[in-house]
Amino acid sequence: xxxxxxxxxxxxxxxxxxxxxxxxxxxxxxxxxxxxxxxxxxxxxxxxxxxxxxxxxxxxxxxxxxxxxxxxxxxxxxxxxxxxxxxxxxxxxxxxxxxxxxxxxxxxxxxxxxxxxxxxxxxxxxxxxxxxxxxxxxxxxxxxxxxxxxxxxxxxxxxxxxxxxxxxxxxxxxxxxxxxxxxxxxx
Amino acid sequence: xxxxxxxxxxxxxxxxxxxxxxxxxxxxxxxxxxxxxxxxxxxxxxxxxxxxxxxxxxxxxxxxxxxxxxxxxxxxxxxxxxxxxxxxxxxxxxxxxxxxxxxxxxxxxxxxxxxxxxxxxxxxxxxxxxxxxxxxxxxxxxxxxxxxxxxxxxxxxxxxxxxxxxxxxxxxxxxxxxxxxxxxxx
Numbered sequence: 001x002x003x004x005x006x007x008x009x010x011x012x013x014x015x016x017x018x019x020x021x022x023x024x025x026x027x028x029x030x031x032x033x034x035x036x037x038x039x040x041x042x043x044x045x046x047x048x049x050x051x052x053x054x055x056x057x058x059x060x061x062x063x064x065x066x067x068x069x070x071x072x073x074x075x076x077x078x079x080x081x082x083x084x085x086x087x088x089x090x091x092x093x094x095x096x097x098x099x100x101x102x103x104x105x106x107x108x109x110x111x112x113x114x115x116x117x118x119x120x121x122x123x124x125x126x127x128x129x130x131x132x133x134x135x136x137x138x139x140x141x142x143x144x145x146x147x148x149x150x151x152x153x154x155x156x157x158x159x160x161x162x163x164x165x166x167x168x169x170x171x172x173x174x175x176x177x178x179x180x181x182x183x184x185x186x187x
Numbered sequence: 188x189x190x191x192x193x194x195x196x197x198x199x200x201x202x203x204x205x206x207x208x209x210x211x212x213x214x215x216x217x218x219x220x221x222x223x224x225x226x227x228x229x230x231x232x233x234x235x236x237x238x239x240x241x242x243x244x245x246x247x248x249x250x251x252x253x254x255x256x257x258x259x260x261x262x263x264x265x266x267x268x269x270x271x272x273x274x275x276x277x278x279x280x281x282x283x284x285x286x287x288x289x290x291x292x293x294x295x296x297x298x299x300x301x302x303x304x305x306x307x308x309x310x311x312x313x314x315x316x317x318x319x320x321x322x323x324x325x326x327x328x329x330x331x332x333x334x335x336x337x338x339x340x341x342x343x344x345x346x347x348x349x350x351x352x353x354x355x356x357x358x359x360x361x362x363x364x365x366x367x368x369x370x371x372x373x
Contacts, residue, residue: 035245061245061274064266071235075207075242078227078363080372101231106359
């Protein structure tokens with residue numbers, strides 16, 4: 001059934017460690033991100049665990065709401081850090097005015113890692129409208145985004161998005177589709 | 188005390204602290220009381236003043252960071268206090284200018300005009316250094332006390348609405364560049 005995808009998605013020599021979260025963490029670290037602000041979801045928990053295990057110099061701060069996370073990230077950048085923001089697609093909807101009136105208006109960069117719901121593989125109708133709106137909304141705000149569709153491309157794509165964000169002082173986003181985070185579909 | 192008097196009192200006591208100030212009347216009054224590069228004036232993102240200050244406090248552990256928030260703004264993002272209570276940044280001081288109204292938008296009453304008690308909220312989420320003050324002498328005393336004692340601190344300054352006399356620079360990128368240069372992060 002899903003043997004090929006499952007094996008493909010494993011990091012060699014580390015039983016139980018997934019390839020795509022390891023690639024995202026490596027990309028964040030190589031890009032100088034030492035601060036992660038997040039509101040969790042299930043796929044993101046793999047990234048958070050990998051950060052805690054492999055990158056003890058990265059600090060993770062949990063916010064109560066994604067809009068709050070953007071505020072914290074803005075302060076981190078003003079203070080000299082390169083913040084990454086981890087949230088679910090639903091949470092982007094909670095953060096839109098802060099994206100416009102704080103990050104974009106003041107040219108404050110942050111690297112968004114957005115775990116997608118509502119895309120192919122989804123089972124929960126409540127996730128679909130916001131999930132479908134993510135790309136049009138990012139485009140409407142002029143936030144460049146790329147979709148990490150293969151585990152082995154994760155590190156390179158995160159590094160590319162981070163270079164764009166922190167080099168040009170604008171937010172940029174990496175989207176994690178469900179076919180990456182939940183191969184075979186469930187949960 | 189009027190809000191402008193509270194802000195003048197705070198401004199007078201500032202040395203090298205970065206200040207993040209809430210949009211609207213608090214920002215206008217801080218500008219009128221004394222513009223400085225280390226003032227970060229927000230023009231939008233209502234509710235995020237204290238969160239921006241938290242990010243600064245995390246990034247700059249050797250500096251004391253001041254948030255000048257409003258009751259209406261902070262009520263939009265009460266969760267930020269729970270985050271601060273949990274993380275307990277010792278170098279963060281939140282001053283809430285609590286006039287019980289949305290002063291910038293026509294004076295609609297906020298919940299603090301009724302039963303809501305922001306000092307009580309702060310204590311309930313683990314911000315033990317929380318005080319409410321009602322005049323300038325008490326405000327000055329607690330600000331001096333907060334200097335010598337680890338935070339996070341929250342001071343609720345009960346104020347009356349007053350008419351702002353000036354507006355800070357409108358160019359957000361200028362505000363950011365000036366602020367970051369003063370912090371030596373540019």
